[in-house]
Amino acid sequence: MPSMHADNGSGAMFDAIAKRYDLLNAITSMGQDRRWRRQAVRQLRPSDRIVLDLAAGTLDVSVDILRRFSRSSVVAVDPSRRMLLAGRHKLTDPARRGDIAVLTGTAECLPLADSSVDAAIIAFGVRNFSNRAFALAELRRVLRPSGRLVILELTLPRDGFLATSARLYVHRVVPFIGGLISRRGAYAYLPRSMATFPCASAFVAELTSAGFAVERVTRFMAGVCHLFVCRRDKEEVCCGSA
Ligand SMILES: C[S@@+](CC[C@H](N)C(=O)[O-])C[C@H]1O[C@@H](n2cnc3c(N)ncnc32)[C@H](O)[C@@H]1O
Numbered sequence: 001m002p003s004m005h006a007d008n009g010s011g012a013m014f015d016a017i018a019k020r021y022d023l024l025n026a027i028t029s030m031g032q033d034r035r036w037r038r039q040a041v042r043q044l045r046p047s048d049r050i051v052l053d054l055a056a057g058t059l060d061v062s063v064d065i066l067r068r069f070s071r072s073s074v075v076a077v078d079p080s081r082r083m084l085l086a087g088r089h090k091l092t093d094p095a096r097r098g099d100i101a102v103l104t105g106t107a108e109c110l111p112l113a114d115s116s117v118d119a120a121i122i123a124f125g126v127r128n129f130s131n132r133a134f135a136l137a138e139l140r141r142v143l144r145p146s147g148r149l150v151i152l153e154l155t156l157p158r159d160g161f162l163a164t165s166a167r168l169y170v171h172r173v174v175p176f177i178g179g180l181i182s183r184r185g186a187y188a189y190l191p192r193s194m195a196t197f198p199c200a201s202a203f204v205a206e207l208t209s210a211g212f213a214v215e216r217v218t219r220f221m222a223g224v225c226h227l228f229v230c231r232r233d234k235e236e237v238c239c240g241s242a
Helices: 011-028 032-041 060-068 081-090 094-099 132-142 163-181 184-196 200-209
Strands: 050-054 073-078 100-104 117-123 143-154 212-220 225-232
Touching (some): 060 117, 081 100
Parallel strands (some): 050 073, 073 100
Antiparallel strands (some): 212 225
């Protein structure tokens, strides 16, 4: 049963839909989610030896990192134990099982030491963070200087040719399919969280003021999804007043 306190987007909400999450994702994104995740993982480098997969969910990104980079190890962090458990069967290569640490935790309070990871990747997770500013500060803390941060996130196109149909799809079709297969409430949350997530340029500004240099932004499907590739700035973030 979902908890009475399963706040929108929280680990408790994802606990409640964990078993159906992969199926629903594949249906509602028409298979695009896999392609977008692969594109995100390709932004990492073989020299990234320790990679944080934050909001790791059912471990698709973690498994792809292990498959693609033979010398990298992964720290997968997510507050939803059931999402992490639902993905355990994907770790099929016995030789790589020792190269992943799966931890429960939140982005706002990462269970990791300062400068302990070479790169971090977040697929469809940032939208769910309860405090993005805290989470970005934590990411900056655990990433080594110049370490890479890759963020993949769904966004609601605000204008342009496909905006109206994308909105209709996200606001009506996704919650309907979600209600048929899983918990309607959880999938009604998707359009709300997409609508409240900042547009790409505003998110780039957030990343910049959190101490990341944004190197590249790629739009997929007329802006339904964005990929942000950043680097941790070496300089300390200055929070003094002018
Ligand atoms: C839409 S799923 C994405 C899962 C996975 N990365 C993927 O690509 O399918 C969002 C994930 O964010 C996690 N999450 C929610 N709140 C979080 C937080 N404060 N910190 C870290 N992860 C969080 C949820 O538990 C859930 O597994």
